[in-house]
Amino acid sequence: MTVLILTREQDVTADLVVAQLNRTGVPVVRVDPADLPGQVALSGEYVHGSFRGHLSAGGRLVSMSGLRSVWLRRPGVPATRTAEPSAWLTEESSQALYGMLRGTGARWMNDPDAARRARHKPWQLRHAQACGLPVPATLITTFPQVARDFAERFPDLVVKPVSGTHPQEPPRTVPTSRIAPDTDFAAVAFGPTLLQRRIAKTADLRLTVVGDRVLAARKAVPSDAHPDEVDVRYAASTAPWQPVDVPARTATAVHSYLRGAELAYGAFDFVEDADGIWWFLECNQSGQFGFVEMDTGQPIARTIADWLAREEPEAGPRRTGRIRATP
Amino acid sequence: MTVLILTREQDVTADLVVAQLNRTGVPVVRVDPADLPGQVALSGEYVHGSFRGHLSAGGRLVSMSGLRSVWLRRPGVPATRTAEPSAWLTEESSQALYGMLRGTGARWMNDPDAARRARHKPWQLRHAQACGLPVPATLITTFPQVARDFAERFPDLVVKPVSGTHPQEPPRTVPTSRIAPDTDFAAVAFGPTLLQRRIAKTADLRLTVVGDRVLAARKAVPSDAHPDEVDVRYAASTAPWQPVDVPARTATAVHSYLRGAELAYGAFDFVEDADGIWWFLECNQSGQFGFVEMDTGQPIARTIADWLAREEPEAGPRRTGRIRATP
Numbered sequence: 004m005t006v007l008i009l010t011r012e013q014d015v016t017a018d019l020v021v022a023q024l025n026r027t028g029v030p031v032v033r034v035d036p037a038d039l040p041g042q043v044a045l046s047g048e049y050v051h052g053s054f055r056g057h058l059s060a061g062g063r064l065v066s067m068s069g070l071r072s073v074w075l076r077r078p079g080v081p082a083t084r085t086a087e088p089s090a091w092l093t094e095e096s097s098q099a100l101y102g103m104l105r106g107t108g109a110r111w112m113n114d115p116d117a118a119r120r121a122r123h124k125p126w127q128l129r130h131a132q133a134c135g136l137p138v139p140a141t142l143i144t145t146f147p148q149v150a151r152d153f154a155e156r157f158p159d160l161v162v163k164p165v166s167g168t169h170p171q172e173p174p175r176t177v178p179t180s181r182i183a184p185d186t187d188f189a190a191v192a193f194g195p196t197l198l199q200r201r202i203a204k205t206a207d208l209r210l211t212v213v214g215d216r217v218l219a220a221r222k223a224v225p226s227d228a229h230p231d232e233v234d235v236r237y238a239a240s241t242a243p244w245q246p247v248d249v250p251a252r253t254a255t256a257v258h259s260y261l262r263g264a265e266l267a268y269g270a271f272d273f274v275e276d277a278d279g280i281w282w283f284l285e286c287n288q289s290g291q292f293g294f295v296e297m298d299t300g301q302p303i304a305r306t307i308a309d310w311l312a313r314e315e316p317e318a319g320p321r322r323t324g325r326i327r328a329t330p
Numbered sequence: 331m332t333v334l335i336l337t338r339e340q341d342v343t344a345d346l347v348v349a350q351l352n353r354t355g356v357p358v359v360r361v362d363p364a365d366l367p368g369q370v371a372l373s374g375e376y377v378h379g380s381f382r383g384h385l386s387a388g389g390r391l392v393s394m395s396g397l398r399s400v401w402l403r404r405p406g407v408p409a410t411r412t413a414e415p416s417a418w419l420t421e422e423s424s425q426a427l428y429g430m431l432r433g434t435g436a437r438w439m440n441d442p443d444a445a446r447r448a449r450h451k452p453w454q455l456r457h458a459q460a461c462g463l464p465v466p467a468t469l470i471t472t473f474p475q476v477a478r479d480f481a482e483r484f485p486d487l488v489v490k491p492v493s494g495t496h497p498q499e500p501p502r503t504v505p506t507s508r509i510a511p512d513t514d515f516a517a518v519a520f521g522p523t524l525l526q527r528r529i530a531k532t533a534d535l536r537l538t539v540v541g542d543r544v545l546a547a548r549k550a551v552p553s554d555a556h557p558d559e560v561d562v563r564y565a566a567s568t569a570p571w572q573p574v575d576v577p578a579r580t581a582t583a584v585h586s587y588l589r590g591a592e593l594a595y596g597a598f599d600f601v602e603d604a605d606g607i608w609w610f611l612e613c614n615q616s617g618q619f620g621f622v623e624m625d626t627g628q629p630i631a632r633t634i635a636d637w638l639a640r641e642e643p644e645a646g647p648r649r650t651g652r653i654r655a656t657p
Contacts, residue, residue, distance in 0.1 A: 039472070040520060046471040048480070049455045059473075085520070092521050098493040099470050099522035102452030116443045125429030128376045143426050144373035145366070146386075153375070166425040193412070194367060194419050195426035 005030045005065050006311045007058070007109070010076035011037070016293050016304075017076050023308035029071065034060045037079030039096045041086065047103045056103050070109035072311045075118065077289070110267065112311060113288050117265035121288045124165055124197070128283075134259040135252070136283040140200040150188035150198060157200040158184035161233050165197050179234040202282050207235040208273035210249065211292050212261055213306045217254055220295045221247035221275070235272075244298035253281055260286060267310065332357045332392050333638045334385070334436070337403035338364070343620050343631075344403050350635030356398065361387045364406030366423050368413065374430045383430050397436035399638045402445065404616070437594065439638060440615050444592035448615045451492055451524070455610075461586040462579070463610040467527040477515035477525060484527040485511035488560050492524050506561040529609045534562040535600040537576065538619050539588055540633045544581055547622045548574035548602070562599075571625035580608055587613060594637065 006029055010017045017033065024031045034043055038060070047056035047067065056067030081096035082088055101115060113121075120126060131138050142153040143165060154160055163179040181201060188196075204224055211218045222235065222244045232238045249257075253273075261269050270290025273281040292303045333356055337344045344360070351358045361370055365387070374383035374394065383394030408423035409415055428442060440448075447453060458465050469480040470492060481487055490506040508528060515523075531551055538545045549562065549571045559565045576584075580600075588596050597617025600608040619630045 040522065044472040044519070045522065046469070046473050046476050047452060048471075048476075049459060049465055049468040051467075052459050052465070054456050054459065082521075087520070094493045095491060095522050098450050099452060099472075102450030102454075102492070103456075103470070105447060105450060105453045106456030116447045119446065120432060120443045123425050123429030123432060125374060125426060126432045127429075129381050129430075129433030132376060132379050132381065138376055138379070140378075141376040142373070143430070144375075145371040145426075146373050149373050149375075164422060165429070166421045192367060192371070193414070194409075195372065195422050 004071040004314070005032055005069055006072050006074065007031075007065070007070050007104075008033045008074045008076055009036060009078040010074075011035055011079050014077055016291065017074075019293065019296075019304040020074070020308050020311070023305045024312060027308060027312040029312040032058070032060055032063060032065050034058065035079045035084070036081040036096070036100055037084040039081055039085075039100055040092075041084065045100060045103065047099075054106060056107065067103060067107045067109075070104075070107050071314070072110040072112065073104060073107075074112050074307070074311055075115060075289075112267040112307070114265055114267075118288045121264045121266055121269075121286070122167075124167070124285060127286055130263060131256075131260060131283040131286070134256045134263065136256045136260070137280055138283050139202055142198045143195055144198075145192055145195050147188045147191045150191045150196065153198055154184040154186070154188070157198075159201045159203075160184060161199050161201045163197050163199065165195050176236065178237050181231045181233055201230075201233060202274045202276050203230070204274040205277055206275040208247070208271075208275055208281055209244065209295055210253075210257055210271040210273065211290070211295060211301075211303050212257055212269045212271065213303070214267055214310045215258065216306050217249050217257060218295075218299075218301045218303055218306065219247050219249045220244040220299050220301065244295050246299045246301060250281070264288075268307070331398040331641070332359055332396050333399050333401065334358075334392070334397050334431075335360045335401045335403055336363060336405040337401075338362055338406050341404055343618065344401075346620065346623075346631035347401070347635050347638070350632045351639060354635060354639040356639040359385070359387055359390060359392050361385065362406045362411070363408040363423070363427055364411040366408055366412075366427055367419075368411065372427060372430065374426075381430075381433060383434065394430060394434045394436075397431075397434050398641070399437040399439065400431060400434075401439050401634070401638055402442060402616075439594040439634070441592055441594075445615045448591045448593055448596075448613070449494075451494070451612060454613055457590060458583075458587060458610040458613070461583045461590065463583045463587070464607055465610050466529050469525045470522055471525075472519055472522050474515045474518045477518045477523065480525055481511040481513070481515070484525075486528045486530075487511060488526050488528045490524050490526065492522050503563065505564050508558045508560055528557075528560060529601045529603050530557070531601040532604055533602040535574070535598075535602055535608055536571065536622055537580075537584055537598040537600065538617070538622060538628075538630050539584055539596045539598065540630070541594055541637045542585065543633050544576050544584060545622070545626075545628045545630055545633065546574045546576045547571040547626050547628065571622050573626045573628060577608070591615075595634070 012035055044059040058065045082092040128138050128141055140157050144150055160182050161179050162182045164177045207222045209220045223242050266288050270287045272284040275281055296303045339362055371386040385392045409419040455465050455468055467484050471477055487509050488506050489509045491504045495503055534549045536547045550569050593615050596613045596615055598613045599611040602608055623630045
């Protein structure tokens with residue numbers, strides 16, 4: 004049984020997990036879909052009611068029925084590193100590869116269709132609410148008047164993108180920013196805008212959940228931090244991430260979240276307020292974890308490797324049932 | 331309770347269904363996501379653990395919690411008909427609209443994530459096999475030698491695209507074509523190729539499945555038809571589509587297919603051979619049905635309207651459970 008990792012050639016995070024997988028003795032094949040067709044080749048035969056598939060990469064031939072798990076890390080776009088790339092070849096190669104892999108019965112970290120749904124922030128907020136997680140009051144709107152009313156009710160506000168990353172070349176992360184309640188909200192009509200009540204935070208929290216394991220880290224906000232520093236990714240603080248215990252209620256809720264989302268991996272961002280409440284901000288199904296592992300020493304790469312190498316699905320999405328948790 | 335139809339402005343098929351919906355008395359709102367933001371506006375508020383969303387189009391304001399069903403017909407790309415379109419605005423608008431709608435609890439025809447998976451032809455073939463449908467021997471490969479071996483075992487062959495439609499402007503349908511077994515298969519290495527045993531067919535079959543209703547039509551192949559005429563979409567035959575009874579086994583299998591695929595609608599293409607066996611070719615989750623309704627008089631538009639207007643989910647994907655049927 005083999006673990007298949009779909010990612011780019013340069014991927015330090017994948018390197019960490021591969022090193023841990025080598026420790027388990029389970030064979031690993033690493034493939035960048037950008038190399039299909041070419042360096043990567045595939046074949047699948049549907050005869051007499053059964054399917055036999057093979058994948059070839061780096062001189063190795065792997066049976067698709069022998070795949071224990073697939074880690075969808077940061078795969079390149081299919082067929083973009085072939086001799087004559089085209090949109091048509093990308094589409095054909097993508098359908099061939101992901102269509103076959105979807106039918107193998109291997110466990111996914113994460114299932115591509117579940118992952119696609121889980122990337123929608125409005126869905127995340129609703130799903131988090133349904134799982135019992137505290138969600139800061141949030142508005143997504145194209146109605147200027149609704150934005151004005153919301154700002155009156157929740158004058159301490161932040162604005163953030165609905166979708167996450169600006170698709171320019173190279174992609175740009177759009178930071179969460181504080182916004183004054185008397186802002187002119189007329190421009191909201193020209194693009195859906197996400198406004199959220201700012202939580203006066205005492206710490207940022209990152210819960211990395213792998214199957215049924217929760218690895219939680221906390222980064223304290225210095226008492227003299229400027230309240231405009233809302234986005235931990237851009238904060239000046241040099242405080243390290245430190246391991247932290249997770250309240251039982253929160254642990255139950257994040258498990259329920261991932262089960263309902265049909266994900267095996269999720270990186271949750273929370274903020275802690277002065278009352279000790281953990282407020283859900285988002286769950287990134289492909290969130291980085293290297294910086295947390297570096298600071299805390301938590302064995303995240305190893306936990307991922309163990310999940311991928313494990314023989315039987317023990318947590319995460321089940322193979323025979325899917326649960327749609329959102330009402 | 332309202333039915334939401336997401337489609338382009340020009341859509342005769344949607345017009346047919348809207349006419350039938352008007353008969354039921356259930357309110358209908360028709361939205362083209364290309365008009366968001368602008369002609370279409372939206373708002374969603376996440377406060378105190380609950381969600382309240384609204385959609386405005388054509389001067390009407392609809393509550394998202396009042397949506398009974400969503401018909402994902404042929405929607406335009408979000409934000410492409412706004413004042414200043416951009417990839418970023420499309421992404422933001424798409425996430426806002428589809429993220430909110432995913433969280434409303436409305437029934438989908440079809441659920442967008444399930445539909446995405448179901449478009450993969452290799453997945454379809456495996457899933458059809460798992461549901462007990464006869465699938466003609468098929469190979470998808472980038473290995474020339476494997477293609478040669480397959481052609482030796484199954485010398486009467488057709489070739490078709492893995493993905494369906496060539497993405498040129500306007501998109502071009504690539505017909506299924508017959509191919510000689512002594513073809514030079516060297517070029518297979520440059521793009522995944524789908525080869526399939528040609529079924530010497532006596533008829534084409536189209537099963538339009540809406541919830542738990544199967545509307546089946548048969549188009550006989552004239553006895554003097556040229557065997558190279560494999561693609562019914564390009565055949566010279568003027569024989570009409572005629573209603574046909576569905577064998578119980580096939581009906582059970584297509585229901586199992588749609589349930590496993592989590593789809594409420596599917597247009598199945600089969601071919602019938604001289605022994606009366608119905609061979610599965612594909613299931614198009616957004617397949618047209620107007621031409622069948624026109625020839626057969628089968629009430630497909632009306633059946634779709636009834637499914638959309640119906641109060642309780644009676645078939646199709648369930649709201650609280652998902653079944654992954656592929657092994």
